[in-house]
Amino acid sequence: MALRLILALALFCLPGLALAAGAYDPSVEYRTVETPHFFVVHAVGYEAIAIRAGELGERILPRLTRRFDYELSGRVTIVIDDQTDVANGSATILPSKTVTLLITPPTEVSGLEDYDDWLESILIHELTHVVHLDMVYGLPWLGRQIFGKYVALNSYTPAWVTEGLAVYSETVDTGAGRGRSSYVDMVLRMAVLDDEFPTIDRGFRSYSSWPFSNVAYFVGGRFQQYLAARFGEEALAHYHRAYAATPVPFITWLASTIAFDATLESLWGDFEDETRRDAEATLASVRSSSVAVTEAKRLTWVGGDLLGPRITPDGKWVVFSTLSPVDGARVRKIPFDPTATAQPSSEVLVDDTFSKAFSFTRDGKAFYFQQTEINQRYYAHNSILRYDLSTEESERVHVTSDDLERFLAPSGSLRARDPDVSADGKRLVFVQTLNATNRLVLAWLESDGVTLHPEVIVPASADVQLSNPRFSPDGRFIAASRFLGGRRDIVIFDLAGNLVEQVTRDRAQDVDPTFSPDGRWLLFASDRTGIYNLYAFDRETRRAHQLTNVIGGAYQPSISPDSGYVVFRGYSSDGFDVYTMPFRPENAPAIPLTKSPTVALDRTTKRRPSLSSDLAPPPPVADLTRPRPLPDGFSVRSYSALDTLLPFRDNWNLFPLIATNEREIYGQLSHFGRDPLDQHAYALWVTYGTGTQFVGGGATYSNDQLEPTFTLGASASARTFSLFDDAGEFIDYYDEKSLAAAFSVGLPLLARHYLSIGYSFEDRSPFNVPVADQLARAVRLPADGRFARVSLGYTYNDTRGFARSISPERGYSLGLGLSGLSKGLGSDYEQIVASGEARGYLSLPYSPKWLKNHVIAARLSMSLGGGPDLAERFRLGGVAGSSILSTTTTNFQPLRGLRTASLDGTALLAGTIEYRAPILWVERGLGTFPAVVRVLHLALFADAGRVFESLDPKSIADDPLGPLAMSVGAELRATVLLWHNLQIAGRLGFAKVVKTPHPTIDASGLFFELGTPF
Known part of the structure; x- marks a missing residue:
C-alpha cells in the first residue's frame, strides 16, 4: 500500500507545469551556420545575426592569431542568445571551445556604453578569451595530449589577467571599448585621487567593494594597455605565451621576468603611479577651467x-x-x-x-x-x-x-x-x-x-x-x-x-x-x-x-x-x-555643439591607443530581422549536438584525482562532455583504491531536449566501514562492493521550485571480509543485498545574499524527500524513508552600521524510516553534514561536540540556530599568489537533536528529553579565495555538550573543519 501511494504521488506530479533544467528553451528550434572556423548556433529567426557573427568571427580570428602567434585547432562554437535583456557574453574551452553572445546591446549606464559595433566588440572580447585560454606550449603541451583541456595554464590566472587582456583587444581592435571609455577613466581617476586604487591582489570577480567585479575589467584592461604601451604589444603577447608554457600554474614571476624583466607586482605599482599622474593632470585641468x-x-x-x-x-x-x-x-x-x-x-x-x-x-x-x-x-x-x-x-x-x-x-x-x-x-x-x-x-x-x-x-x-x-x-x-x-x-x-x-x-x-x-x-x-x-x-x-x-x-x-x-x-x-x-x-557658460558630418561608422578615437592603421571596418549592418544571402564558404543546417559532444573532436578532457585516508590511496580518472546548448551531457569515470584493491567506475547521461531533465547512470564502487565492538574499540575494516543503476526525471517549476522522481537499484555485497570471530564482536554490520527504490524529491529556494553577505540573509529554503524500498521493485527490503529540511535566514534590522549583514540562521532536519525492514538508519553527531536540498534522502546530520555519527536510529530530528556576524573584511592576498583572505566572521551556535529507535508515542512521552543531545559553542570563520576561482570557508570552533544520552560520545572541545554546516 505504501509503495502504491508513492507511485501515485509520483504520477500526480508529472503533468506539464514543469519546465526543463536546461539553459535554453526546448520549444525553440535551433540551427547552425557553419563557416570555415565557426559553428554559429542560433534560434530560428536569428539567421541574419548568426551570419554576421560568422563574418565578424572570420575577420577577428586571423588578427588574434597574428597578435598572439597561436592558431586554434578545430572550430569555435558561437551561441547567439537573446534570452536576456542584459548585455554580456562568456567563453570557455572546456569541454569544447564555446562563445555565448548575449546580443542585447548595453544601455548607456552600464560601463559598456562605449562601443562602435556591439556584436563586433563582444565577439572580439570573447574570442580573445578562447585564444588566450587555449594557448599551450612546452611541457604543458605534452600534458594537453593526455589530460586535454584541463591543461590550460592561462585558465589558472587572476581574473584581471584574462578579462583585462580581452578588454585590451576590444579596445585596440575598435575605436572604442572600455580601454577608451570616459566611464572607466572616471572610475580609475577617482580611485587613485582618493587613495583607493585597487591593489593587484584584488582583481578577482567576486570583489565586494566598488567597482565590484569590474576591477578585473577596468583596472586589468588599463594595466595591460599600459604594459603594451611601455614594452610593446609583442612583449604583452610574449608574457601570455610564456605563462602558457610554465609547467607549474600560479607562478607569474618567471613569465613576467622573461617578457618585461620585472615582476607584475612592481609593474602594477608603476601603472598606479602613471594613473595618478594622469588623474592629477585632469584634476588640475578641471580646476583651471573657465x-x-x-x-x-x-x-x-x-x-x-x-x-x-x-x-x-x-x-x-x-x-x-x-x-x-x-x-x-x-x-x-x-x-x-x-x-x-x-x-x-x-x-x-x-x-x-x-x-x-x-x-x-x-x-x-x-x-x-x-x-x-x-x-x-x-x-x-x-x-x-x-x-x-x-x-x-x-x-x-x-x-x-x-x-x-x-x-x-x-x-x-x-x-x-x-x-x-x-x-x-x-x-x-x-x-x-x-x-x-x-x-x-x-x-x-x-x-x-x-x-x-x-x-x-x-x-x-x-x-x-x-x-x-x-x-x-x-x-x-x-x-x-x-x-x-x-x-x-x-x-x-x-x-x-x-x-x-x-x-x-x-x-x-x-x-x-x-x-x-x-x-x-x-x-x-x-x-x-x-x-x-x-x-x-x-x-x-x-x-x-x-x-x-x-x-x-x-x-x-x-x-x-x-x-x-x-x-x-x-x-x-x-x-x-x-x-x-x-x-x-x-x-x-555657453559651449559650441559642433555637428560632425554624417558617416556610416564613426571610429574616431577619444584617447590612446590610436586606432590601428590596418584595421578593416566590420561588415555592414543589414536588416538583421530579414534573411540574407550566405557568404562563400558558409552553410546553414539544423543544429546537431554531435558537432561538439563526443570526445576527440577537439574537446578531450581527462581529470585525475588522488585522495588518501587512514586506509588507502584512492584514485579516479574522469571525463565529461556536453553540447553548447546543454541538451546532452555525459560523464565517465574509473576508480581504484589501494586498500580495497577494487577497480570501479561509472557513467551518467542527461538529456534536456524536452521539458524535464532525464538522467541515467550506472556505477560500480567500493566503500569501507570501520567495525567497533561494544567498548568502542576498533576491530577491522569491512569492505562492501556496490553495483548501482539509476534513472531520474527532474522537473523545475517556475523559478524556485524543483521536483524529481527516480528509480534506483543497488546490489551491495561484502568482500575482503574479516574473520568470523571479528564479525561476531562487531556492534553492527552494514546491510547488504539488493536495494531497489523509487524516490520523490522537492525543493524550494528563495534565499538572498549580497556582495557583503557572509551567509544567505533573507528568505528560506525547503527540501523534502520520500523513497520506498520494495520487493516488488527488486529489493530485498521493504522500507519507506522520509526526509525533510527547512532553512531560514533573517538579517538583523540595522540602525548602527556595525550591525550590517548580521544574520540569524536556523535549520530543522527530519529523517525517519518505517516498514518491516529498517535497512536504512540515520546518524547524528560531528561537525560536518549533508543536506536534503539535493532532493535525495540523507542519513547523517551534524551536532557539534558529539563524536561523528555516534548516535544512530531509525528516525532522527535535529535543529540548529546560529548568530552570524562579520568581523573584518580583508580581501587581501600576497601579490599574484593564488590565495586571498576575503572576510573573517563569527558564528555563535546552539545544536540539538535526537535519534529514535521507535516512534511509539508512549515511549516518547515517557522520556521525551532523555535521548536528547544539545551543544552550544562558537566558531571563528574565514572565507578564502583559492586558486583565483575557488571560494571556501574554514572554521575554527569550540563546542560544549550540555546534554547527551551517553557521556562516552562527548567530544567537547576545539575543532577545525572546511565548509559551513548550512
Missing part, C-alpha cells in the same frame, strides 16, 4: 551603484534605485530638502529591483519603473511596472489581447524599459527590445494605469539603439538618446516618430535627456570634455550651456517642479550617489 568646479550637495552614501534619481511632482521626495553590496538591489526614496544639513534617511519601496528610470503620474500617487523578471524560467526580460505609493504594491503593465501578437515576446514579456508618462497621464512612451535592436513605442493608458494600447512610432532599425525617452512638458515631443553608427546623440521626435531635431551629432557619449518643467531647457549628460558633465540646451536660443564641471562624473538630471534645483547621479570613489545643486542654466 567653468567653476561644481560644488554639489551629496544626499546619499550608497557605496555601490545608483540609478534614475527623479524628484516627485510635489518636490518633496527623490526616488531612485540602488545596487548596494550590503543589501542588493532596491528602490528607495529620500526626502528632498536641499537646505537640510543632516543626511536624509531612506525608505525602501521595492526589493530586488534595479531600475534605470522612474516616471511619476501627474498626481504623484504612483510611478512607473522597469524590472528584469524571469519569464517562463528561460528568459530574463524587462517589464514595466506601476507602483502605487498608497497601497505599496506593484502591478505589471500589459497590452490587450488585440496587441499580444505584435508586442509580446515569446517569453511573455513586453521586453520594455525606460518608461516615461506624459504630463496629462494619458500616454506612456518606452523602449522595446527586439532582435538585438529596439524600437520606440507610444501607448495610450486606460484609466487603470496599467492597460496599454501601444503603437510603434520609431521602428527597429539595424545598428540603432534608443534609450531614455522623455516627454516634453506640453506632450508634443519626445527627446531620446540614440546610438547610430558609433555615435550616441540626443535627438527629438514628434509623436508620430518623425525626427524633429538632432541636438548633438558627434563622437561624444550624449545621454539622459530630460526637459525642464517649462520646456525651454533640454538637459543631458555628455563626456565631450572627457568627463561626464551635465549640459542644458536652450530650445529658444539654440545654444548649449555647461551646467557642471565635476572631477568625477554627473549623469541623469532631474529638475525640481519649481525649477530651482536639479538632482543628478554623481560619482565618487565610493560609487554613485544622489547629488543636488541649484538650477541656473542661464548663468552657465
